[in-house]
């Protein structure tokens with residue numbers, strides 16, 4: 493592990509902002525957003541693999557098209573990460589952050605966050621008998637190295 497990375501709860505880099513910014517301005521609406529949709533249909537996450545650029549504001553929309561409950565359980569991706577969460581899903585938080593979101597029938601949850609650590613982050617549905625999983629890959633931006 494490499495230390496000294498950007499802390500999501502730190503003051504943040506708001507050099508793109510031209511006006512005084514409130515706390516958590518890194519998730520403000522002025523930032524360019526990377527919109528990603530994760531669909532649940534017939535007990536399958538679609539797509540199974542999602543690639544996200546590190547450091548870019550990401551708007552992840554999770555939609556449950558099934559007529560049963562599902563859960564979105566991200567492993568590691570959102571720990572110690574500031575998020576904005578909306579929609580009719582039922583989130584569960586632990587001391588390290590978002591643990592799980594329960595998505596009702598035809599439910600939708602929107603999670604806005606900034607991936608700050610590169611790596612491979614599995615996610616799954618932990619409801620009994622559901623064999624549903626996928627991967628979120630956070631990639632360092634190429635061509636941004638100084």
Ligand SMILES: [Cu+2]
Nearest residue numbers: 562563617622
């Ligand atoms: Cu499920």
